[in-house]
Amino acid sequence: MEQxxxxxxxxxxxxxxxxRFIATVEPVHSEEEALAFIAGLKxxxxxxxxxxxxxxxGANQELQRCSDDGEPQGTAGRPMLDVLLGEDIHDAAVxxxxxxxxxxxxxxxxxxxxxxxxxxxxxxxxxxxKVTGSRLTIRTxxxxxxxxxxxxxxxxxxxxDSVYSxxxxxxxxxxxxxxxxxxxxxxxxxNGRAQCREEKGVQFAFVGKKVILF
Numbered sequence: 001m002e003q004x005x006x007x008x009x010x011x012x013x014x015x016x017x018x019x020r021f022i023a024t025v026e027p028v029h030s031e032e033e034a035l036a037f038i039a040g041l042k043x044x045x046x047x048x049x050x051x052x053x054x055x056x057x058g059a060n061q062e063l064q065r066c067s068d069d070g071e072p073q074g075t076a077g078r079p080m081l082d083v084l085l086g087e088d089i090h091d092a093a094v095x096x097x098x099x100x101x102x103x104x105x106x107x108x109x110x111x112x113x114x115x116x117x118x119x120x121x122x123x124x125x126x127x128x129x130k131v132t133g134s135r136l137t138i139r140t141x142x143x144x145x146x147x148x149x150x151x152x153x154x155x156x157x158x159x160x161d162s163v164y165s166x167x168x169x170x171x172x173x174x175x176x177x178x179x180x181x182x183x184x185x186x187x188x189x190x191n192g193r194a195q196c197r198e199e200k201g202v203q204f205a206f207v208g209k210k211v212i213l214f
Contacts, residue, residue, distance in 0.1 A: 003059065003090040003130040007207050012120030016113040018101025019049075023121030025094045028055060031063060034093040038067075041095040049100040052076035052114060055093035056084050071098075075110035083118040090130070094118050128205040130214065133175040135160075135199040136182065141167050144190040151189050155182065160211055173204050173211060 009026040024041055028034040034055040042051045054066035054077050064085075066077030080094055096117045105113060140148055145168045152159060152172060161171040174182055179198060186194050203214040 004088045005090050005128055005130045005205065006092045007126040007128040007205070007212065010121060010124030010126075012117070012122075012124045014113070014117050014120050015101075016109065016116075017103040017105060019103070019105065019113070020099040020101065021113055021117040022097040023094055023117040024097070025092060025118075025121040025125050027091055028057060028093045029091055030057060031055075031065070034065070037093050038095055041097065045097040048097045050076070050098045051095055052080060052098070053093065053095045054078075054081035054084060054118075056081070056089060057091055059090070061085065061090060071110060071114075072107055075107050076114045079111045079115045080118050083115050083122075087122060089122070089127075094121055096121075126207055128207045128212065130203060130205045131175050132201060132203050133173060134179040135202045136172050136174060136179065137197040137199075138170045138172070138186055138194055139167050139196075140170070140190050140194040144168075144193055145170075147189045148186065148194065151182075151185055157182070158206075158209060158211065173202065176200075 006025060006027040011022060011024040013022045026037050028037055034057065038053045045051055050069045050071050052067060052069045052071060057063040064081060066081040068076045080096060084092060096114050138148060148170060157172050157174060159170055160173055163169040183196050186196060205212045
């Protein structure tokens with residue numbers, strides 16, 4: 001199962017008819033974290049016209065909340081939440097702070113502005129794909145390490161850790177549907193000399209070449 005998550009939060013800003021919209025996005029893992037984040041932004045931007053918010057929490061996005069914070073009903077919080085859901089973002093909160101510029105935008109204009117602001121905020125975040133898979137610890141002699149590294153390189157599987165002693169232990173992370181094939185390939189490449197240990201149900205994500213374990 002894959003989940004798109006916010007690895008590092010960020011903020012983006014747009015201007016619509018002289019109104020300033022600042023979208024701040026943050027990873028959260030509970031309703032309490034989300035509410036604390038929203039309260040912090042309201043305190044930071046205490047003099048703003050509105051601090052509208054939305055958040056989604058849970059593997060299936062089961063917890064969803066949003067607030068218009070004084071804007072006409074349905075013109076801010078719900079469109080913001082729809083962007084998070086439409087982008088399939090999990091475990092994240094967003095606050096859009098508005099400084100009124102003196103020109104009314106109308107309901108359609110507000111919906112577009114708040115939606116656009118969230119997209120801008122997300123564009124300034126590091127987004128990662130969180131997946132469930134296996135951690136494989138592969139132990140081989142020094143004669144087999146070159147073949148193993150070549151095999152992993154062919155499949156673009158990064159090495160998470162390596163321990164060198166009387167033999168070499170290499171740790172890699174693979175998605176659920178790739179573990180069996182890799183184990184078979186390792187056995188063939190090392191003529192059955194490699195010893196493999198598999199830990200299933202591991203959650204991880206790659207941000208560039210960096211591996212994050214959960």
